[in-house]
Amino acid sequence: MSTKWPPIGIAGIAAELADMRWDSEEFARFSNIPADVLESRLGFREVFRWGDGRGHIETGVHCASRALAGLDPREVDLICTIAHPYHPEREIYGYAAVLQDALGAEKAELLDVADTCASVTLGLQMVRDLMLSEPEIRNVLVVGIVTTFDNLDLSNPRTTWMANLSDGAGAMLVRRDPHLDNFLLETAQLVDAQFIDDVAFASPYMDEPISYRTRFRRFLPAHVDVADKASFKERLDEVTMSSYIGAARESLERSGFGLDQVDYVGTNRMKPSAWRELLDAFGLKPEEQIKFHAGHVGPLDQFLFLQSLREERRLPKGGVAVLATPGVGFHWTVTTVAFKGPRLEALRG
Amino acid sequence: MTSYHIAGIGTAAAERVPGGAVGEAHVDAGELLAAVGLEARHAPERDISPFELAVDASRDALAAADVGPPDVDMILHLGRMRVEYFTWGLSLAVAKELGHLTPRCVDVSEFTGPSLVAGLRLLRAKFRADERLSTALLVFPHRFSDFADTDVPEDRWLWPLSDGAGALVLRRGSGPGAPLGSAFASDGTAARSIGLRSEVVDEGPDPDGFFNHEWALAKYYFLRDPEAWPLEFEVRVATRLADTIERAAARAGLGLDDLAVVQTGYLYPGVAERLRQHLGLGSRLAAHNAQGMMGGAELAFALQTLMADPALRGTRVALAGFGLPGHFGALIAAL
Numbered sequence: 001m002s003t004k005w006p007p008i009g010i011a012g013i014a015a016e017l018a019d020m021r022w023d024s025e026e027f028a029r030f031s032n033i034p035a036d037v038l039e040s041r042l043g044f045r046e047v048f049r050w051g052d053g054r055g056h057i058e059t060g061v062h063c064a065s066r067a068l069a070g071l072d073p074r075e076v077d078l079i080c081t082i083a084h085p086y087h088p089e090r091e092i093y094g095y096a097a098v099l100q101d102a103l104g105a106e107k108a109e110l111l112d113v114a115d116t117c118a119s120v121t122l123g124l125q126m127v128r129d130l131m132l133s134e135p136e137i138r139n140v141l142v143v144g145i146v147t148t149f150d151n152l153d154l155s156n157p158r159t160t161w162m163a164n165l166s167d168g169a170g171a172m173l174v175r176r177d178p179h180l181d182n183f184l185l186e187t188a189q190l191v192d193a194q195f196i197d198d199v200a201f202a203s204p205y206m207d208e209p210i211s212y213r214t215r216f217r218r219f220l221p222a223h224v225d226v227a228d229k230a231s232f233k234e235r236l237d238e239v240t241m242s243s244y245i246g247a248a249r250e251s252l253e254r255s256g257f258g259l260d261q262v263d264y265v266g267t268n269r270m271k272p273s274a275w276r277e278l279l280d281a282f283g284l285k286p287e288e289q290i291k292f293h294a295g296h297v298g299p300l301d302q303f304l305f306l307q308s309l310r311e312e313r314r315l316p317k318g319g320v321a322v323l324a325t326p327g328v329g330f331h332w333t334v335t336t337v338a339f340k341g342p343r344l345e346a347l348r349g
Numbered sequence: 350m351t352s353y354h355i356a357g358i359g360t361a362a363a364e365r366v367p368g369g370a371v372g373e374a375h376v377d378a379g380e381l382l383a384a385v386g387l388e389a390r391h392a393p394e395r396d397i398s399p400f401e402l403a404v405d406a407s408r409d410a411l412a413a414a415d416v417g418p419p420d421v422d423m424i425l426h427l428g429r430m431r432v433e434y435f436t437w438g439l440s441l442a443v444a445k446e447l448g449h450l451t452p453r454c455v456d457v458s459e460f461t462g463p464s465l466v467a468g469l470r471l472l473r474a475k476f477r478a479d480e481r482l483s484t485a486l487l488v489f490p491h492r493f494s495d496f497a498d499t500d501v502p503e504d505r506w507l508w509p510l511s512d513g514a515g516a517l518v519l520r521r522g523s524g525p526g527a528p529l530g531s532a533f534a535s536d537g538t539a540a541r542s543i544g545l546r547s548e549v550v551d552e553g554p555d556p557d558g559f560f561n562h563e564w565a566l567a568k569y570y571f572l573r574d575p576e577a578w579p580l581e582f583e584v585r586v587a588t589r590l591a592d593t594i595e596r597a598a599a600r601a602g603l604g605l606d607d608l609a610v611v612q613t614g615y616l617y618p619g620v621a622e623r624l625r626q627h628l629g630l631g632s633r634l635a636a637h638n639a640q641g642m643m644g645g646a647e648l649a650f651a652l653q654t655l656m657a658d659p660a661l662r663g664t665r666v667a668l669a670g671f672g673l674p675g676h677f678g679a680l681i682a683a684l
Contacts, residue, residue, distance in 0.1 A: 084430050084458045091431060091496070092570065093540035093674055094459030100537030110535045110676070112459030114430060115438050122455050126471065133474035189453050193444040201435055212400045212436035222435075329437040331454065 004256075004348075008131050009180035010337065011139075013310065014066035015170035015303035016059055017294055018149075020051030031154040031163055038163075043272045047295040048166040049149040057087055059169040060095065060145040061102045067141065067171035073105040077137045080111040080127050082119035082144040083299050099143055108141070117268055118189070118327025120144070120299035121335045125187035127174050143171040146298040151201070153223040162224060164269060164295035170303030181318075185336040188250035190243045195330040198232040200225060236330070241274075243332040245281045248322055251334040261347050263319035264289060266305030268326065269296040278324075290314065299325065306337075318344035352476035353485070354524025355517055355682075357414025358653045361405035362513035362640060363393040363494065371508050372499040381505060384579075386618045390641035391511040392494035398434050399490040402514035404446045406649070407488050411447075414518035418449035420484050421518075425472055427457045427464045427489040429644070434492065443488060452486075461533040462593075462678020463614050463645025463670035464489035465515055465652070469680050470531045472519055483521050490514035491643040496545075496570045503575035506582075507543075509615055510570075511641030515649025525656055529665065530601030531680040532593040536585065539675025542578055544571050570673075579619070586616075586671050587623035593679040594628065594669050601665070601681040608681070609661055610635055612651050614670030615642040644672050656684060 024035040024045050031038075039045055050056050068076070085095040096110035113123035120142075127140045148165050174184060200209035201216075202225035209225060210216040226232050249259055262282045269292060270278075276286055290308045297304065302323040308314075309321060318341020324334045338344055368387040369378035381387050403426065411418065426440040436442050440454035460467040468487040476482050490513070497510040519526075550567040572578045590613075598605055605611075605628055616624070616636035625634045637651035648668055655661055661684050669679035 081459065089540070089545045091429065091493075091568065092543050092545055093537075094429070096459050097535065097537040097540045097675075100535065101540065106537075108535070109461040109533045110459055110537070111461070112457060114456045114458040115440075115454070126455065126457075126474075129474040129478040130471070133477045191441070191444070191451050191454050193441040193450045193454065196437065196441040196445050199437065210435055212434050212439065212442050213398055215396050215398065215433050216435070327438070329441040329454075331438075331441075 005183045005185060006132060007178035007180070008128055008174065008176050009182040009184050010172055010306065011175035011177060011180055012067040012069040012173035013303060013307050014063040015300055015307045016063060016168055017048040017297065018050045018056070018167035019053035020049050022047050033160065033163060041271060042164055043275065044164040044269060044295045045293040047164060048168060050147060050167050056145045056147050056167065056169060057098065060085065060143055060171070061099060063169045063171035064099055064103060064141055064143050067173045069173065071139060071173065073103040074107060076105040076108045076139050076141050078111060078127065078130065078140040079105060079108045080113060080123050080140060080142045082113050082123045082142060083116060083146070084112055084114040085145040086147045095145065099141070115331060116327040116329065117299045117325045118331040118333045120302045121187050121323055121325055121333035122189065124174070124184060124335050128184055131176055138176045140174040141171060142174060144300050144303070145169040146300055148298055151222065151224050156223065156225060158226040158229045159224055166295035166297045168297040168300050170300040172303060181340050183338045185255035185338055186251050187333060187335040188247045188254065189331055189333045190247045192239055192243065192330050195232070195236065198227060199328050200227065240326065240332070241277060244278060244324065244326065247332045247334040248281070248324060251322065251336045255336040255338065257320055257336065257347065261320055262322055264309060264314060264321040265324060266302050266321060267324040268301050301325070315339045315341065317341040320344070320347065352473050352528065353519040353521055355526025355656065356416065356520040356524070357410045357412070357518040358649055358656065359406040359409025359411070359413060359516040360513065360649050360653065361402045361409065362391040362511070363397050364391065366390050366392055372502065372505060375500065375502040376505050383618065385505055385509060386616065386638045387509045387641070388638045390494060390509055391513050393512060397492070397512060399428060399431070399492040400434065400436070400439060400442050402490040402492060402512065403439060403443050403488045403516070406490070406514035406516035407443055407447065407486055410486065410516035410518045416484060416518050418447040421449060421452045421486045422482050423453040423475065423485045425455050425457070425468060425485060425487050427460055427468045428491065430458045431492065461535040461676050463648055463672050464491070465645045465648040466531070466668050466670065466678040466680045467533070467645065469528055470533070473528045476521060485519045486516060487519060488514065488516040489646050491646045496568060498569040501571070504571050506572065506579060506617070507570050509642040511643050511647070513640055513643045513646050515646040517649070525684050527683045529681040529683055530597050531678065532596035532600060533678040534589050534593055536589065536675035539585065542573055543674045544573050546571055583617060583619040583623060585675065586620045586677070587627060589677040590669060590671060590679070591624055591627045593677045594667055597667060597679040597681050603665060603681060605630065607665055608633065608667050609664035610655065611667040611669060612648070612655060613637065614645055614648045614651070645670055
């Protein structure tokens with residue numbers, strides 16, 4: 001069975017939340033959203049942002065070092081960062097160049113996949129495609145840092161749905177190695193570009209939101225905003241769950257599985273009602289899944305999921321997990337990961 | 350294994366500025382051409398967004414390929430993101446503008462090698478991995494001309510920075526432009542050699558109109574060591590680029606003598622000369638400096654000419670180049 005899939009899998013994972021924690025009571029004071037609403041309706045008890053204790057750049061490098069798990073950085077063939085991580089000179093060189101220099105990964109080629117939260121799945125797909133196409137690529141670091149908290153205006157009722165954004169850092173080593181305990185399998189992506197203008201950056205004193213069509217070059221702070229929340233929500237609600245499930249079905253079928261064979265769903269933090277609806281499609285229950293109390297850490301939710309899956313030994317007999325995430329604009333993406341063991345053997349018949 | 354061929358090429362550029370008109374108050378035009386290789390650059394008189402450049406080039410490529418937007422299965426966008434033109438994904442914006450809302454869309458904002466070459470390599474992997482992929486649109490805008498301060502002669506090496514875009518329509522199956530082999534390298538330490546500075550470029554705060562100023566803040570690249578950088582960079586690029594070209598040819602099962610042309614993007618004359626000598630290419634090395642430095646998009650202009658040349662039909666060529674601050678790449682294609 002194992003020889004059917006290319007021997008490409010996840011060899012190391014490290015993820016950390018940012019160093020400053022707000023619980024729901026404190027967050028409620030900032031946002032004017034009652035704590036019980038935060039917990040019951042939006043589904044989080046704490047958010048994390050970068051404080052003075054640790055820099056996000058350094059934390060990303062630290063995670064990358066941990067994910068290497070002893071591998072000589074000079075053996076890294078490719079560094080793929082996700083979601084265009086922020087650093088002060090990003091218009092000259094990307095965070096991947098910072099990592100290459102800091103780690104001493106001198107022969108690594110560089111890549112950044114920048115499709116918001118979908119960067120993790122699309123990045124893993126790009127990495128796997130390259131590894132399938134180019135046998136000389138053996139070790140790939142996938143690294144992300146998230147610094148979105150400062151882009152939120154907590155007093156804006158149009159972006160309450162994003163209020164749970166947290167910051168963090170994470171790294172994953174994807175390796176070509178038949179001895180790994182897992183297979184990184186197919187990714188599926190569904191797209192609906194009608195939403196590209198709905199969520200934008202805006203600033204006080206500006207009549208029009210910032211757009212890719214016109215230049216923004218002012219001193220004003222920029223915050224995520226939604227032009228017409230009611231219209232956006234109505235149109236998105238029509239397609240989001242079916243697109244999510246459609247992407248999951250496609251990813252699983254191309255990997256050789258069905259929706260009902262999934263053991264764990266690693267998705268973006270979402271409100272409990274949407275989480276239950278999504279799990280219904282897999283025949284799964286929320287209480288059986290990994291619980292997270294922190295807010296949504298952009299494309300790093302899936303890193304935290306995989307880390308917990310390992311730390312909590314959730315799949316001692318093997319099985320199937322999916323990494324599922326939408327991306328603003330909008331993408332719906334799902335990646336399948338199969339873990340070796342008797343259960344996986346049984347699923348494969 | 351043939352994965353795709355190039356069915357159409359499109360290009361777009363901001364207004365052309367002759368090399369002699371760039372920084373003329375500070376550097377003699379002849380010296381600029383001889384040392385920097387600046388034949389011309391493209392920079393908008395007022396503004397042009399990466400989105401506009403990308404859409405124009407995409408429409409051009411689709412028309413050249415005689416392909417309608419609904420036939421596109423995937424849009425791959427390569428280009429460094431600028432906060433001044435922030436978007437969640439330029440590929441999605443292009444899809445919407447073309448009236449085709451559902452192709453798979455991927456955005457790559459950092460890559461090893463010039464954008465055209467890096468994009469061809471990534472799509473080669475996509476075509477190999479997914480048999481359903483039939484038609485892909487590769488688009489790579491570059492909008493950084495305003496990052497070159499043409500009033501600072503020490504930074505004249507950066508003056509060729511230009512605004513433009515290339516787009517390619519790739520279709521499954523054999524045909525001209527099929528990729529045969531590629532090689533890439535990045536030097537993260539090169540990032541230390543170029544900095545970024547910001548300046549207020551108008552009269553400063555005006556209580557009545559401060560928040561409406563369109564051009565309050567400008568960013569410029571600068572060389573941290575303008576005395577040492579040109580020679581250091583020349584040696585670095587010539588060495589690394591020669592290595593990637595040789596490795597790409599080897600991976601294609603070819604020697605350098607099998608290549609009809611080694612077509613590069615923008616090259617400083619000193620780099621071109623070192624590369625020519627190092628590889629023994631003679632007149633088969635062709636640099637494309639006519640559009641300035643577009644991060645690899647200038648190669649789309651050169652590739653249009655190569656593919657239209659009947660004398661090159663059936664030959665193998667190398668497409669190669671560098672991207673600032675230290676990215677190198679080469680891809681061998683059959684024309």
